[in-house]
Amino acid sequence: MKWFSDAEVIHFLGRTAPVTMAEEERWFRDYERRTDEQIFAIEVEGNHIGNLGLHKVDRVHRKADVGIVIGEPTLWSKGYGTEAMRVALRYAFDVLGLNKVSLDVLEYNIRAIHTYERLGFQREGLHREDVYKDGRFVNVMRMSILARELEETPSP
Numbered sequence: 001m002k003w004f005s006d007a008e009v010i011h012f013l014g015r016t017a018p019v020t021m022a023e024e025e026r027w028f029r030d031y032e033r034r035t036d037e038q039i040f041a042i043e044v045e046g047n048h049i050g051n052l053g054l055h056k057v058d059r060v061h062r063k064a065d066v067g068i069v070i071g072e073p074t075l076w077s078k079g080y081g082t083e084a085m086r087v088a089l090r091y092a093f094d095v096l097g098l099n100k101v102s103l104d105v106l107e108y109n110i111r112a113i114h115t116y117e118r119l120g121f122q123r124e125g126l127h128r129e130d131v132y133k134d135g136r137f138v139n140v141m142r143m144s145i146l147a148r149e150l151e152e153t154p155s156p
C-alpha cells in the first residue's frame with residue numbers, strides 16, 4: 001500500500017494501482033485462486049523491496065506477461081531490477097518452459113526500457129496514446145523477449 005500510494009512510483013505505472021487495504025485483500029484472495037499468475041517478492045538482505053509478477057501464463061502458446069516494481073525510489077538504479085528480472089526470466093524459460101515473455105511500459109519510462117533492452121527484450125510495437133496520465137495521453141511500448149534471446153552477461 002505504501003509503494004502504490006507513492007506518486008513517484010505510480011508515475012511509472014500504467015494503471016491506477018490499488019491503494020486501500022480492502023482492495024489489496026480482495027486482490028490477494030483473487031490471486032490465490034488464479035492458476036495463470038505467479039507473484040514474487042524481491043528481497044535484498046531479507047528486506048522486501050519490490051514485487052515481480054508473471055501474468056496471463058499461457059501453457060498452450062508458452063508465453064506470459066511480466067510486471068515489476070521496486071517500491072522504494074532510493075533503491076532504483078542499483079541493479080536490483082535487472083537481477084530480479086533475469087532470475088524471473090530464467091525461471092519462466094527453464095522451469096515453466098515458456099518461449100516468450102512480454103511487457104508493457106510507458107514510453108517515457110527510459111530507465112525501465114533500458115533495463116529491459118539490456119536483458120535482451122526487443123521493442124515490438126507502440127500502443128498510441130494508450131494511457132491517460134497526469135493530464136496527457138501517453139504511448140505504451142510493447143516489448144518481448146524469447147527464450148533464446150536472454151542476455152546472460154552479468155551486471156557490472
Ligand SMILES: CC(C)(COP(=O)(O)OP(=O)(O)OC[C@H]1O[C@@H](n2cnc3c(N)ncnc32)[C@H](O)[C@@H]1OP(=O)(O)O)[C@@H](O)C(=O)NCCC(=O)NCCS
Pocket residue numbers: 009012013050068069070071075076077078079080081082083103104105106109110111112114115118155
Ligand atoms: C524499472 C525498475 C524495475 C528497474 O529496476 P532498477 O533496479 O531501478 O534497475 P537497474 O538498476 O537494474 O538498471 C537500471 C538501468 O537503467 C539505467 N538508467 C537509470 N536511469 C536512466 C535514465 N534516466 N536513462 C537511461 N538509463 C537509465 C541504469 O544506468 C541501469 O543501466 P545499466 O545497468 O546499463 O547501468 C525500477 O526502477 C522500478 O521499479 N521503477 C518504478 C516502477 C517501474 O517503472 N516499473 C516498471 C514498469 S514497466
